[in-house]
Amino acid sequence: MKIYNTLTKKKEEFIPLEEGKVRMYVCGPTVYNLIHIGNARPMIVFDTVRRYMEHKGLEVNFVSNFTDVDDKIIKRANEEGIEAGEVAKRYIEECKKDMAALNVKPATKHPLATEEIGGMLEMISHLIEKGYAYEKNGTVYFRTRKFKEYGKLSHKNLDDLQSGNRSLLVTGSDEKEDSLDFVLWKPKKEGEPAWESPWSDGRPGWHIECSVMSKKYLGDQIDIHAGGEDLVFPHHENEIAQSEAANGKEFARYWMHNGFLNIDNKKMSKSAGNFFTVRDIAEKYDLQVLRFFMLSAHYRSPLNFSADLMEAAKNGLDRILTAVSKLKLLLENSKEIELTEEEKTLLERVHKLEEKFDNAMDDDFNTADAISAIFEIVKESNSHLNENSSKEVVTKVKESIESLCDILGIITEKEEELLDSDIESLIEERQLARKNKDFKRADAIREELLQKGIILEDTRQGVTWKRA
Ligand code: AMP
Ligand code: ZN
Secondary structure, rough: EEEEEEOOEEEEEOOOOOOOOEEEEEEOOOOOOOOHHHHHHHHHHHHHHHHHHHHOOOOEEEEEEEEOOHHHHHHHHHHHOOOOOHHHHHHHHHHHHHHOOOOOOOOEEOOOOOOOHHHHHHHHHHHHOOOEEEEEEEEEOOOHOOOOOOOOOOOOHHHHHHHHHHHOOOOOOOOOOOOOOOOEEEOOOOOOOOEOOOOOOEEHHHHHHHHHHHHHHHHOOOOEEEEHHHHHHHHHHHHHHHHHHOOOOOOOEEEEOOOOOHHHHHHHOOOEEEEEEHHHHHHHOHHHHHHHHHOOOOOOEEEEEEEHHHHHHHHHHHHHHHHHHHHHHHHHHOOOOOOOOOHHHHHHHHHHHHHHHHHHHHEEEHHHHHHHHHHHHHHHHHHHOOOOEEEEHHHHHHHHHHHHHHHHOOOOOOOOOOHHHHHHHHHHHHHHHHOOOHHHHHHHHHHHHHOOEEEEEEEEEEEEEEEE
């Protein structure tokens, strides 16, 4: 299995630190709003990496944080006149609902920054002791130039960075020793949440959170650290500096970064109005379509989102789901007969396509090519399987498509949607049961409908219903 490593700018063979086990950390969202479709990209992409590794028999310890203290969260809380913690709690819950609808598996652990302050105080103190950090007026800074390998991930040169920062220095208000130094701890301002520390009542900087949570749940050294490409600099560069200075060991072996999602070929931005939350998309599409759309491109390429491309993704996914439904139907009627010679060669071709899928995934998770292998199996199925096929060939082809889709987190088991006419007749049956005082049956029907997302309301005019 090969992974493109941002650190070495090369595809490298993946060798985990401990045989059969993977320690993986993915930077999670800052929870001040519903997540947008850009945030969904790393979630889907790295969930797929995890699923593929699990399919290969690796045990993946997958940690992904929620940044639940931050300027944007505090701003939102002030606007609403509530505590920052309440804003974060609300949007963590909403984010988890979106993740479930995208079929993103819950992480082994989802740490919250605010629950890990103790570890942050410890790491900051340790960095001060080792001379990698210093305090000025209640703020603690990391002494960037002391970490000799600074810039190794983003391939930036310290002096170029310094000249880019010169404008900051001439403002005169900078109390840092060096313009490259970054904040580990900052004192609170009026109305901000704060924790006690040896330096000031305040809160941690963003970068130290991930270094600490990764260390606590995965250890000093991990296999993979991942996130969107905007995090390479400064976030991940700073995480490396903090972790390697504190622990004296290489932090992560492989650094993976997803490309950005753009809308109509423009950068997604709230102010420009070209901005969608995952919830916006859910109004129009099953979120499986969004997942399928994201996986249709290589994770490192920029991906353009448009109505046309979503329609194309919907059609592609439908083609696969329809093929699986057709195979299920065939299975009910197929006969237990010997495989014919043609069926044997068909199964060989399907097996080759399964290998093609694995080869694509082994090549830095090329999901676009992996999906095209699934389409080829669908094509084989549509053109060669029919009422005369043996049960064995139908079962094998069906299982092949289902298991490859499952590796990508695509659900093929489609819950049949109730037709309006079915709902109406169940309501009629319920009314009749009530008339006959069979309340048990009437309640059972209400419950059955609710399970399928149909909500009944008894009004004076009669029963009305809506889809949840
Ligand atoms: P944030 O809440 O901004 O820290 O973002 C959470 C995750 O989403 C990070 O891994 C970001 O890199 C990623 N991300 C944010 N916007 C986009 C985008 N437009 N396309 C792809 N990834 C994004
Ligand atoms: Zn992070």
